[in-house]
Amino acid sequence: MADIVVKTEDVVKEYRMGSNILRALDGINIEIERGEYISLMGPSGSGKSTLFNMIGALDQPTEGQVYIDGQNMSQLSQRQIAAFRCHRVGYIFQSYNLLPVRSAHGNVTLPLIFAGMPEKQRNERAEKLLDMVGLGDRMYHLPDELSGGQCQRVAIARALANDPSIILADEPTANLDTITGREIIDLIKRLNREQGVTVISATHDLKMLDVSDRIVDIRDGLVERVRNRDEIEIEVGDVGGEHDGDAGAHD
Amino acid sequence: MQQRAPIEEQIDLPFVESLRISFQSLKIRFGRSIITTAGITLGIAFLVSVWTNNEIGLALQESGRQSTINTFEDTTETGISTKDIWLIIMSLIVCVVGIANSMLMAVTERFREIGTMKCLGALDGFVVRLFLLESGFQGFSGALIGALIGTLGAVLLGLKDYGLDLFFYFPLLPAQPEDGTMRLGVIVIILLGCILGMILAVIGSSFPAWRAAKLPPAEAMRTEV
Numbered sequence: 001m002a003d004i005v006v007k008t009e010d011v012v013k014e015y016r017m018g019s020n021i022l023r024a025l026d027g028i029n030i031e032i033e034r035g036e037y038i039s040l041m042g043p044s045g046s047g048k049s050t051l052f053n054m055i056g057a058l059d060q061p062t063e064g065q066v067y068i069d070g071q072n073m074s075q076l077s078q079r080q081i082a083a084f085r086c087h088r089v090g091y092i093f094q095s096y097n098l099l100p101v102r103s104a105h106g107n108v109t110l111p112l113i114f115a116g117m118p119e120k121q122r123n124e125r126a127e128k129l130l131d132m133v134g135l136g137d138r139m140y141h142l143p144d145e146l147s148g149g150q151c152q153r154v155a156i157a158r159a160l161a162n163d164p165s166i167i168l169a170d171e172p173t174a175n176l177d178t179i180t181g182r183e184i185i186d187l188i189k190r191l192n193r194e195q196g197v198t199v200i201s202a203t204h205d206l207k208m209l210d211v212s213d214r215i216v217d218i219r220d221g222l223v224e225r226v227r228n229r230d231e232i233e234i235e236v237g238d239v240g241g242e243h244d245g246d247a248g249a250h251d
Numbered sequence: 252m253q254q255r256a257p258i259e260e261q262i263d264l265p266f267v268e269s270l271r272i273s274f275q276s277l278k279i280r281f282g283r284s285i286i287t288t289a290g291i292t293l294g295i296a297f298l299v300s301v302w303t304n305n306e307i308g309l310a311l312q313e314s315g316r317q318s319t320i321n322t323f324e325d326t327t328e329t330g331i332s333t334k335d336i337w338l339i340i341m342s343l344i345v346c347v348v349g350i351a352n353s354m355l356m357a358v359t360e361r362f363r364e365i366g367t368m369k370c371l372g373a374l375d376g377f378v379v380r381l382f383l384l385e386s387g388f389q390g391f392s393g394a395l396i397g398a399l400i401g402t403l404g405a406v407l408l409g410l411k412d413y414g415l416d417l418f419f420y421f422p423l424l425p426a427q428p429e430d431g432t433m434r435l436g437v438i439v440i441i442l443l444g445c446i447l448g449m450i451l452a453v454i455g456s457s458f459p460a461w462r463a464a465k466l467p468p469a470e471a472m473r474t475e476v
Contacts, residue, residue, distance in 0.1 A: 053467075053469040056370075058370065058467060058468045058469035058472075059467040059468075059469040059470065060467060069256075069258075071257070071258055076258060077260070078374070078375065079260040079261045079374065080258045080259070080260055080261070082261035082369070082372050082373065082374050083258055083259050083260055083261035083262075083372065084258050085369065085370055085371065085372045085468075086261060086371065086372020087259075087372070088258070091370050093472075097363065097366075097367045097370070097472065098367075099364055099367060099368070100364075101275065101276045101279040101280050102275070102279075106275075110368070110371050111371040111372055113264065113268060113272075114261070114264070114371055114372035114373055114377075115262075115372065116262045116264070142279070158371070162372075
């Protein structure tokens with residue numbers, strides 16, 4: 001039997017906007033296997049970022065359940081959720097979300113501090129991670145002094161700090177140019193392949209298609225379809241026409 | 252579905268760790284910290300100068316050496332004129348509103364940071380503690396500087412009104428004149444100013460920080476200022 005790492009059951013999320021209720025997710029059921037590279041695709045407003053937040057325990061569903069590693073997330077205490085975010089998941093965001101007051105090194109050590117790692121060890125670990133993402137020589141620069149691509153590399157190093165089993169990436173390439181975006185995707189894919197990290201990425205960047213094992217198309221808060229890698233290769237031209245926009249040429 | 256190791260509980264961090272993070276944050280954000288602190292300094296300086304000025308006036312009035320300008324026509328039984336009471340109340344209000352506002356702004360622009368820290372595994376309490384430490388330190392140092400500036404201002408004003416007599420009758424320590432009223436003295440006023448500044452800064456920042464820490468991280472990070 002496949003090792004399911006994430007499972008959602010009829011997940012519904014509603015937002016109250018004044019007197020209106022906006023149904024961002026309308027009953028999502030997906031299963032994600034360990035070690036998979038999954039892309040959640042869909043136009044903006046489709047609910048993919050909302051689903052991303054539900055899977056990452058960054059928000060709570062209005063109805064339905066999210067299971068991660070077999071744990072029902074709604075049954076966890078505050079402390080368990082904090083530990084979950086600290087150890088099990090690494091987050092990568094469109095706008096990097098680095099702490100502006102901490103250097104690249106300081107950003108990577110933060111989750112290690114929260115995990116209670118002693119100072120010497122965490123400094124070494126942060127250096128090793130920053131080396132791995134190719135920022136060995138800019139470790140002590142503040143985020144303001146780094147380019148977008150470099151910031152995203154810091155974010156990736158930070159996401160990996162506590163050896164998470166899942167990497168959640170929300171539009172990780174949306175603020176980057178095509179070449180830098182490609183580099184970031186390659187880096188994430190390398191982690192997925194070499195370290196067996198499950199990658200769940202919300203995106204509408206077509207460059208992410210050919211590295212994904214499966215693509216989940218989200219539309220109007222529902223799973224429209226799920227495609228496997230082999231289906232994607234056949235459909236590539238097709239998809240490019242369907243999801244136009246900021247993705248750029250598919251190379 | 253395979254059950255992995257159960258999810259453990261997040262640990263509490265040692266106090267030194269929070270102290271270090273909050274001071275680092277103050278240091279690197281120095282320019283912004285100065286602006287926030289300046290808000291506190293101004294509020295307290297205004298309050299302390301009005302208060303001290305009033306105290307000086309009373310002390311010299313009792314000594315029989317009245318200002319050539321103030322005639323103390325409109326005085327209450329305690330010797331404080333109603334105008335002065337109003338002035339002190341007004342400066343207190345300006346001080347409260349000013350400090351609360353500058354702390355509120357300083358925290359609101361950091362909602363995203365709070366959300367991010369929670370993503371990395373920070374407990375709500377830890378986030379609140381960081382802001383408590385930062386604002387407590389800012390509040391105290393800002394208020395101390397403000398209180399000293401305010402006192403200096405009041406002394407200069409007093410010198411203009413009373414000349415060097417001011418120093419013979421300077422109300423440094425608390426006193427109880429014969430009429431049974433209570434004089435706080437300048438030292439107590441400075442102390443009260445510092446405590447007030449610190450308390451206002453801590454309330455003004457930890458309340459919004461606590462609210463932001465309670466939010467799900469997704470919502471805290473969505474907040475744009």
